[in-house]
Amino acid sequence: MTRSSYWGLTSSKESFSKFAPHSLQPILKTTSKLKASCRTYFANTFSQTSLETFYGIGHQHSSRILAKFSIFPRATVGSLSNKTVTALTAELSGMTIENELRQKKQDNIRRLRDMGSYRGRRHAMGLPVRGQRTRTQVCDAGRLDGINDNILIISRSRLRGS
Numbered sequence: 001m002t003r004s005s006y007w008g009l010t011s012s013k014e015s016f017s018k019f020a021p022h023s024l025q026p027i028l029k030t031t032s033k034l035k036a037s038c039r040t041y042f043a044n045t046f047s048q049t050s051l052e053t054f055y056g057i058g059h060q061h062s063s064r065i066l067a068k069f070s071i072f073p074r075a076t077v078g079s080l081s082n083k084t085v086t087a088l089t090a091e092l093s094g095m096t097i098e099n100e101l102r103q104k105k106q107d108n109i110r111r112l113r114d115m116g117s118y119r120g121r122r123h124a125m126g127l128p129v130r131g132q133r134t135r136t137q138v139c140d141a142g143r144l145d146g147i148n149d150n151i152l153i154i155s156r157s158r159l160r161g162s
Helices: 013-019 022-029 047-052 059-068 082-093 099-115 118-125 138-160
Strands: 034-036 039-041
Touching: 047 059, 059 082, 099 118
Parallel strands: none
Antiparallel strands: 034 039
16 A cells, blocks of 8 residues: 555645655655756755765865855755756866766775785785774774684695695
8 A cells, every 4th residue: 555545645746745744845845956976966955965975075175166156055955046056067077076086096096906015915905004003903803813814724725735
């Protein structure tokens, strides 16, 4: 039994939104405006929050973007004009975010591994790279035990001659 038939309503959004729970009201009334990088934002989301959902854009970067276009951070996406939304979309398309940034990060780690640098070896072993303590951390100690076991298995197999 669907919700609309349970409440004795038709399937149209207008009649459903009259009796929908309070949490569903904003979603049903909104229309999506900001579309960038295959994401759609509803009109009731804050502009700064919606910018921060992109991988590679944090609080400081989103604040700078909004200041560049003179947008109040708590302004909703629905209150922005089409011209502003187009300008924001153009700005985001010119930046390295989401999958491009993830790929760039993976390429940098792969380059470090191929060079055989200390950081690359730490990445390859799944250990902390930036000098964190591993002596007393449970998670990292478990990783070290697994690595030591593998080293022991390899050395035993070499001793047997297999």
